Amino acid sequence: MNEVTPTPELEAFDYKSDVNPVWCPGCGDYAVLSAITKALAELRLARENVAVISGIGCSSRIPAYTSVYGFHGIHGRALPIAQGLKLARPDVTVLCAGGDGDGFSIGGNHFMHACRRNIDLTYIVMDNTVYGMTKGQASPTTEADWRESKLTPEGPGVPPFQPLDIALAAGASHVVRAFSGRVQMLTKYIVEAIQHPGFSFIQVISPCVTYRPEMRALKTRVHDGFAETSTNRLEARRRLLDDDGYSLGVLFKSVEPSYKPCATSDEAVADLERQFVL
Amino acid sequence: MTEHLLSLALTGSGGAGVMTVGQILLDAAAHAGWYGLMRRSLGPQIRGGESAALMRFGSRPILSHGDTFDVLFAFDWGNITRFAAELPLRSDSVVLYDPDAGEVPEVIARSNARCVAVPLTATVKSEPGLRANMIGLGLAAHILRLTPADLQPLLADFLGDKGEEALALSLRGIELGAGLADALPASTWPVCPRPAKSEKPRWSITGNEAAGLGAVKGGVRFVAAYPITPSTEILEWLAPNLARLGGQLVQAEDELASINMLVGASYGGVPSLTATSGPGLSLMIEGLGMSVGAEIPVTVIDVQRGGPSTGIPTKSEQSDFNIAVYGLHGDAPHIVVAATSIPDCMPTVQWAVSAAEAAQCPAIVLSDQNMGQSRAIIDPPAEGGPVAARRLAAPEDGTPYLRYALTNDGVSPMAVPGIAGGEYTADGLAHNERGTPSTQAADHQSQLDKRQRKLETLDCANFWAELEGDGPIAVIALGSLTEPAREAVRAANGAARLIGLRVVLPLQAEAMAKALAGATKVLVVEQNHSAQFHHFLRGHYDLPPVVDSLHRAGPLPLRPLEILAAINALKGDA
Ligand SMILES: Cc1ncc(C[n+]2csc(CCOP(=O)(O)OP(=O)(O)O)c2C)c(N)n1
Ligand code: SF4
Numbered sequence: 001m002n003e004v005t006p007t008p009e010l011e012a013f014d015y016k017s018d019v020n021p022v023w024c025p026g027c028g029d030y031a032v033l034s035a036i037t038k039a040l041a042e043l044r045l046a047r048e049n050v051a052v053i054s055g056i057g058c059s060s061r062i063p064a065y066t067s068v069y070g071f072h073g074i075h076g077r078a079l080p081i082a083q084g085l086k087l088a089r090p091d092v093t094v095l096c097a098g099g100d101g102d103g104f105s106i107g108g109n110h111f112m113h114a115c116r117r118n119i120d121l122t123y124i125v126m127d128n129t130v131y132g133m134t135k136g137q138a139s140p141t142t143e144a145d146w147r148e149s150k151l152t153p154e155g156p157g158v159p160p161f162q163p164l165d166i167a168l169a170a171g172a173s174h175v176v177r178a179f180s181g182r183v184q185m186l187t188k189y190i191v192e193a194i195q196h197p198g199f200s201f202i203q204v205i206s207p208c209v210t211y212r213p214e215m216r217a218l219k220t221r222v223h224d225g226f227a228e229t230s231t232n233r234l235e236a237r238r239r240l241l242d243d244d245g246y247s248l249g250v251l252f253k254s255v256e257p258s259y260k261p262c263a264t265s266d267e268a269v270a271d272l273e274r275q276f277v278l
Numbered sequence: 279m280t281e282h283l284l285s286l287a288l289t290g291s292g293g294a295g296v297m298t299v300g301q302i303l304l305d306a307a308a309h310a311g312w313y314g315l316m317r318r319s320l321g322p323q324i325r326g327g328e329s330a331a332l333m334r335f336g337s338r339p340i341l342s343h344g345d346t347f348d349v350l351f352a353f354d355w356g357n358i359t360r361f362a363a364e365l366p367l368r369s370d371s372v373v374l375y376d377p378d379a380g381e382v383p384e385v386i387a388r389s390n391a392r393c394v395a396v397p398l399t400a401t402v403k404s405e406p407g408l409r410a411n412m413i414g415l416g417l418a419a420h421i422l423r424l425t426p427a428d429l430q431p432l433l434a435d436f437l438g439d440k441g442e443e444a445l446a447l448s449l450r451g452i453e454l455g456a457g458l459a460d461a462l463p464a465s466t467w468p469v470c471p472r473p474a475k476s477e478k479p480r481w482s483i484t485g486n487e488a489a490g491l492g493a494v495k496g497g498v499r500f501v502a503a504y505p506i507t508p509s510t511e512i513l514e515w516l517a518p519n520l521a522r523l524g525g526q527l528v529q530a531e532d533e534l535a536s537i538n539m540l541v542g543a544s545y546g547g548v549p550s551l552t553a554t555s556g557p558g559l560s561l562m563i564e565g566l567g568m569s570v571g572a573e574i575p576v577t578v579i580d581v582q583r584g585g586p587s588t589g590i591p592t593k594s595e596q597s598d599f600n601i602a603v604y605g606l607h608g609d610a611p612h613i614v615v616a617a618t619s620i621p622d623c624m625p626t627v628q629w630a631v632s633a634a635e636a637a638q639c640p641a642i643v644l645s646d647q648n649m650g651q652s653r654a655i656i657d658p659p660a661e662g663g664p665v666a667a668r669r670l671a672a673p674e675d676g677t678p679y680l681r682y683a684l685t686n687d688g689v690s691p692m693a694v695p696g697i698a699g700g701e702y703t704a705d706g707l708a709h710n711e712r713g714t715p716s717t718q719a720a721d722h723q724s725q726l727d728k729r730q731r732k733l734e735t736l737d738c739a740n741f742w743a744e745l746e747g748d749g750p751i752a753v754i755a756l757g758s759l760t761e762p763a764r765e766a767v768r769a770a771n772g773a774a775r776l777i778g779l780r781v782v783l784p785l786q787a788e789a790m791a792k793a794l795a796g797a798t799k800v801l802v803v804e805q806n807h808s809a810q811f812h813h814f815l816r817g818h819y820d821l822p823p824v825v826d827s828l829h830r831a832g833p834l835p836l837r838p839l840e841i842l843a844a845i846n847a848l849k850g851d852a
Contacts, residue, residue, distance in 0.1 A: 019714055048698040053542065063703045064714065069695045070703030071545055072715075074568045077538040080502075080530070084542025084550070085695075087528060088500045092546065092695045113531040261526035262517065269494055272519050276481040276491075278308050278655070 012037040015047065017067045022058070028180035028206030028215075029059050029126050035183050036095065036124070037066060039190035050093045053082040055107060057099035057133045059126035059206065076106030079114045079123065086121050087261065093194060094121040101131045104140040104161045115170035115199055117259040122193040122200045125163065126180070128208035128215065136211035148211070164251060165240050167201045168233055174200035175236065175252040177226060180207065181219045182248070189250065198258050205246070218246070226251045281337050284470050285344040286421060287365050288331040288414070291356030292323065295411035300331025301653075302436055303418055306428045308482055308655040311473040313339045315620075317652040319364055319833075320592045321357060328357040330364065335422060337473040341619040341654060342761035345839040347371055348468045350386070351418055353398065353410060354379040358386065363834060367391040372466060374417070394466055396458050405450065412448045416455020423472050426452045481621075481656050485649035486511035486553075488623035489579050490519065492662060493551045495624070496631025498577070499525030500550040502539035504532050504558060507591040508647040509581035512553035533558040537565030540576040544569075545704055547670075547694035549635055551627075553579040556598045557588065559642070563605050566640045570610040570729065571706040573682065573690070575634040575668065579627060579643040581650040584832045594648035595832030596756055597806035602642045603783060603814060609726055611733045613641035614782040618744050618760035620649045621659040626780060628662030629741055635668040637732045638692060644782070646805070648758040648835060663741045668692060673699035680711040684724055688731030733784035742786045744778030745793055751848050752777055752797040752822070756804040756811045759836055763803050766841035774801075774845050782814075790819050799824040799848050803841055807831040824851065 015037035023029050040050060050068040054060035056075035063070025069092075073081045082096035103111055103125045114123065129146075131137040137149045140161035147155050167175050174196040178186040186204060193200035205222065207215030225247020230236040236252035288303075290296040297318060304316045314335045321327035334344050346366045351374040352358065367373065367389035375382055378399035387393070396417060402408045419429055429452055437444055483491075490512045493501070501520060503513045517527040525548075530536035533554055540550035554562065559580045569576050582598045584590030602614045613633050617626040627643050634641035671691035673679040681702040683690040690711075693700025707715040708722045716722070744760055747767050751774040755763035760778030767774040777793050779786075794800075800821050804811040812827040828844045830836060 046698070047701050048696055051546075051695050064705070067701055069693075069701050071542070071572070072703055072705045072707060073538065073541070073572075074564055074706055077534060077565065077568075080535040080538035081542035081545070084500070084502060084528075084539030084544075085546045086542075087526065087539070088543030088548040088550070089546035089695060109531055110535055113535070259528075261528065262521040264521045264524045264526065266524045267522045269491075269523065272491065272494065272522060273658075276483045276487070276658075277479045278305075278482055 010041055010044070012041040015040045015067050017065055019064050021065050022061055024210045026209040027058065028128065028208070029062065031180040031183050032124065032126055032186065032204055032206055033062055033065050035186040035190055036062070038187040039194065040068065042187070042191055043194060045093055049091065050095070051085060052095045052097060053085065054078050054096070055098045055102040057102045057131070059097065059099040060102055062097050076102055077110065078102060079107060079110040082121055083114060083117065083119050086119050095124065095194070096121055097124040097126070099132065100125055100127040100129065100141045101139045104163060108140070112166065112170040115167050115172035115201065118171060118173050118199045118256055119259050120197050120199070122190065122202070124190070124202045124204060126204050126206035127163065128206050128212060130208050130211045132208045132211060162240070163203045165237060168237050168252060172201045173198035173254055173256045174250070176200070176202040176250045177248050178202055178204045179218070179222045179248055180204055181222070185248065192250065196253065198256060222246045222248050224248055229253050282470055282473070283334065283336045283340065283344065284422065284468060285347045286333045286335070286418070287347045287350045288333070288353070288418065289350065289358065289365070290329065290353030292325065292327050292329065294353040296329055296331050296353055298436065299411050299415045299418060300333055302415055302429060302432050304333065304653060304655065305432050305482065306419065306424050307335055307422050308480060310422070310424055310428055311475040312336065312422065312655065314655040315340055315343065315652060317343060317648065319361055321360060322592065328360060330361060332364070339657060341621070342765050342838060343835060345837045349374065349421055350391070351414065352376070352379070353414055355383055358383055362386060372468070394462065401454050401458065407447045408451050408454070409448070412451030413455040413458070416452035417459045420456055420459035421467055422470055426456050478657065481658050482653060483621065483656065484511065484651060484653045485617070485620040485623040485645055486581065486651065487515050488621055488659065489553065489617070489627045489643070489645060489650070490515035492624040492627030493577070493631060494519060494523055494525070495662065496628040497549040497635065498551040498631055499523065500540065500543040500548045501527040501552060502530045502536040502543070503527065503552045503554070504530050504536050506555045506558050508583055508651050509553040509555050509579065511651065512579060512581070533561035534565065537562035537576065537578070541565060541569055541572070541574050544574050544576050545694070549575070549631055551577040551579065551631060553581065555581050555583050556585045556601070559598060559601060563601070566612065567606045567608060567610055568706040569640040570606065570612055572704040573638040573692070573729070574704065575638050575640065577627070577631045577634050577641045577643065579645060582644060582646040590833055592647070593833030594646045594758070594835065595806055596644070596646055596804050597810065597831070598644065599756070599804070599806065599810040599814065602644055611730045612639050612783060613637065613733070614644065615641065615780050616644040616757040616782055617649065618757060618778045618780060620652055620654040621656045623649065624659045625662035632662070632667070633736060636666040636689070637736050638668065638689060639729070639732060644757055646758050663739060670694065671697060671700050673697065675699065678712065681713045682709060682711050682725060682728070684711060684728050687735040688728040736784055738781045738786060738789070742779070742781040742789050743793065744780065745776060747772070747775035748796065749774040750796065750798045751775070751801060751845055752794055752799070753801045753803060753841065753845065754779060754815060759803045759805060762836060762838045763841050765838035766845060769838065769842050770845045773849055785818050787819070794822065798822050799826070801826050801828060801844055801848055803828045803836060805830060805832055805836060824848065
């Protein structure tokens with residue numbers, strides 16, 4: 001996170017825009033929007049110094065519903081846009097947000113490399129284990145035997161992607177699982193993630209009430225399995241071995257070197273031309 | 279003053295080091311007052327393999343390769359058949375070869391050129407520690423009337439920290455090579471007197487380096503890229519040089535990442551650019567569409583190689599013309615420019631960057647392997663001409679900021695993070711003036727109109743084309759073929775005029791009409807199999823009734839005499 005310039009007292013409400021979400025009533029993403037605006041208010045960040053970057057999907061609609069700078073990009077490319085912005089403008093607090101399809105399928109390669117680079121930004125994936133926007137196909141986190149999509153009538157037939165394990169293996173320095181049904185907890189995690197000086201990844205279980213209505217029942221399944229935070233990557237990975245997928249908490253946190261561009265100086269273009277003179 | 283031109287090809291297999299010989303020779307010739315050009319032709323091997331330094335020297339500035347080689351110096355014959363087609367010879371050309379490397383192969387001998395044996399291997403063996411390439415250098419230098427004394431000052435630079443002994447051995451090799459040349463009758467050599475030394479300093483630069491320089495001159499301070507032949511040298515030049523200016527280059531995980539990183543950085547207000555080749559440009563297309571829709575300027579340099587697919591990575595072609603012009607989905611007005619020569623890569627990239635910034639849209643710069651990886655001795659190039667900088671927003675209290683406001687020239691002042699009151703969400707979804715997604719016909723229409731308007735109002739001034747002559751046959755050439763076409767136009771003695779089109783998009787209807795005034799026929803010259811540029815010109819411009827197309831796939835470059843022959847054929851057609 002960047003230095004906080006004291007701003008006039010803003011409420012969470014002030015970080016919301018007047019654009020009406022396209023989301024279905026009851027969608028988990030409303031709560032994520034709420035938690036983001038609460039976290040920004042708590043951190044007292046000036047609206048002009050924050051940017052929320054996303055890809056495409058229901059969840060990726062989130063930037064326009066905030067009153068900070070935003071970018072609703074293209075499917076799967078939220079992380080490169082967010083990293084480009086952060087590298088070019090280190091003074092801006094950058095949040096990146098989107099769905100499990102956007103982040104783990106079409107954008108899966110960027111996810112791994114963003115974890116490796118460890119650039120100081122917060123990546124929030126609203127994981128609803130389905131493609132909501134395109135009306136209910138299997139996503140990388142969908143169970144192998146889920147038979148509700150016409151596209152994969154027998155079920156996707158492949159084991160689900162393990163976001164936390166992959167984030168840890170790829171080098172993310174702050175790894176969290178949260179639930180949209182617990183807004184206060186999520187707000188706290190987002191605050192901590194923004195404050196963390198490196199790449200923070202938050203997998204938010206965020207029910208799609210339309211295409212995965214059974215997810216409504218998850219509020220009774222989630223539990224505080226990651227109540228204690230590990231600072232040892234290996235140990236954190238070991239803890240995932242018996243994870244049921246519903247443990248919530250900050251699984252891993254450590255301060256590690258971030259990607260740094262070459263050391264720079266401030267010469268003039270005319271200085272560069274000299275190398276071509278015979 | 280009589281002008282002197284000399285074309286020289288140095289060939290050899292990997293170990294022979296002909297590229298080093300060519301490089302030192304070019305530098306030494308430049309110091310002696312020659313202008314020059316060196317193209318590299320490489321085989322498919324990762325390291326080693328056959329290679330050729332294709333050189334041309336002139337007492338006046340030259341940016342085009344010639345028609346045939348005056349001298350071919352073969353260090354050995356390794357895999358010569360693979361690129362003999364790139365080495366046209368005449369019966370009065372000279373072929374220097376090492377008899378220990380075998381007889382002159384049929385592909386070379388059939389030119390009936392004069393073959394002269396030079397005992398390269400025997401000389402290497404005559405004293406311990408000698409290297410064939412240095413002996414060859416001493417010999418090749420003689421063709422340009424350069425002496426060991428001309429080469430000596432450059433050697434230390436090339437040898438780096440290899441030490442005194444290596445330097446002494448190299449010098450000895452050069453002397454022995456010069457001796458081999460002296461031993462041949464004077465009639466062996468083409469007439470090639472030393473030119474007068476230049477008063478003004480000249481530059482030695484490759485097209486790829488010039489493109490990098492143009493980028494930083496245009497204001498680029500952020501580059502994200504994924505390496506690909508033959509564009510990588512642009513990135514290799516930019517990495518340390520951007521750092522010197524306080525900018526940065528990021529090696530991305532792929533081209534999808536690099537184009538999107540550019541969009542992010544540029545959204546943050548920092549002019550951004552990447553360099554790639556056809557396969558990479560293909561991957562960037564969706565991101566370029568977003569740059570159009572969200573109105574975020576970025577510049578992409580495509581150093582073209584043989585395509586489609588992986589094609590011929592090391593050799594030149596101009597077959598990405600269509601994807602650059604038509605590749606984006608939806609109605610997506612953007613800028614496409616083609617650099618016309620090695621030095622022109624600098625102003626063209628510079629201009630493209632500032633045009634993209636001014637019009638808040640993507641610019642694609644077409645270069646090709648032919649000029650990207652060639653080195654030239656040139657007079658310092660002219661600047662890329664003035665274009666306005668990005669128009670930033672200064673939002674006022676009380677009035678809501680409209681990021682995509684419908685202005686007269688289509689350009690809407692842009693807010694970037696840090697500007698209070700300018701908070702907006704950039705969007706690739708169709709949107710209204712404020713940026714809020716909209717599926718309404720009227721919003722879609724008005725935003726499409728405005729994005730088109732930005733390009734229609736972009737001032738391309740004199741930058742749009744290279745023009746020369748006023749003959750009735752207009753030769754419209756693409757990219758690196760502009761200079762060979764210029765030579766052909768000059769040789770046509772008033773029968774032709776040159777239009778080297780730099781600004782491909784936006785269309786230049788008025789300027790083109792003026793440039794074509796009085797022309798009765800057109801010859802379109804390009805390096806691809808399907809005459810992409812020809813079809814584009816026919817589709818978008820009012821051309822005179824007779825239009826001929828001279829096109830060929832890479833890698834064999836179109837040469838001035840071929841273009842002249844096409845001009846003459848058109849002249850004959852009543
Ligand atoms: C290149 C590309 N391919 C496909 C699509 C269609 N598409 C839009 S959103 C989406 C999946 C969205 O799923 P997810 O990212 O999980 O977000 P959700 O809608 O569930 O929040 C797809 C496949 C697209 N927009 N672009
Ligand atoms: S389809 Fe699912 S994910 Fe999309 S808005 Fe509706 S509930 Fe939310």
